[in-house]
Amino acid sequence: MKYMLIMRATDETLEAYRDVEFTDILDSMGRFNDEMIQAGVLIAAEGLDDAAKGVVVDYSSQPPVVTDGPYGETKELFGGFWILDVASQEEAVEWAKRAPMAGPGSRCEIRRVASIEEFPQDNEWVRKERAWREATGQL
Template identity: 55%
Template sequence: MSRYMLIMRSSAEAEAAMAEANIDFDQIIEQMGRFNEELIKAGVLLAGEGLTGPEEGFVVDFNSDPPVVTDGPYTEAKELFNGFWILDVSSKEEAKQWAQKIPLGKGVKVEVRRVSETEEFPQDNPWVQKEIQWKADLAEKIAAQARADADKFASR
């Protein structure tokens, strides 16, 4: 299995088309929810999140020393990242098939990139070894939080 990141990129054209179509936000949430549910039922969804608007973000430009921070929105940007999914699928072809099913409209693109696996890096490198440990610690933390959340839900 390979992990792929599907990165949703929106443009001004997409935003205008959404406004013109006057689609209810609940309808958008329902369409995305159905797609996400399909990913979950297929057992391929590892993560997925929507992102807030650019007015809440910033860009760090490393062309200067020290790096320059510019608060959003970004007038020079032609496309903005709006969200992402990380899928664990059998092939690039399967990732492509899932990406084509995302309920998105005109002016929106999805960039699909394979996520590098730790095994692809020199295993004797101390930083690679540290990353392996960090991932194990994070998995343990997430599992503990999931158990705590489940206990809270069960006690309701």
């Protein structure tokens, strides 16, 4: 089963890391990623750019409204993610506990990634996506 580990940070977290050398962060994340690679569970891992450089598309009106970052009240920011292929949610939790994310406000949300097999296989769009995944070696 696939699980996404979502790195979340608050303004307090970001402040705590302000004086940490970027190479130190890369080293600790690199060691953690390497552990997951060696264990054969890491599928993908990405960090995200500063939220101030992003935008939000709000669909609550028509046409949708696009707002530039930084955002108003930011309680938690989505800073990056890992996607793991593990046997259970418990195993995903164990990996998350080992992530180098100590600090005030640091959190990791864990969500199972639904597989294409869980969607109605007679649906035209599911069939098209399955064909695309097969053609690109993702199935």
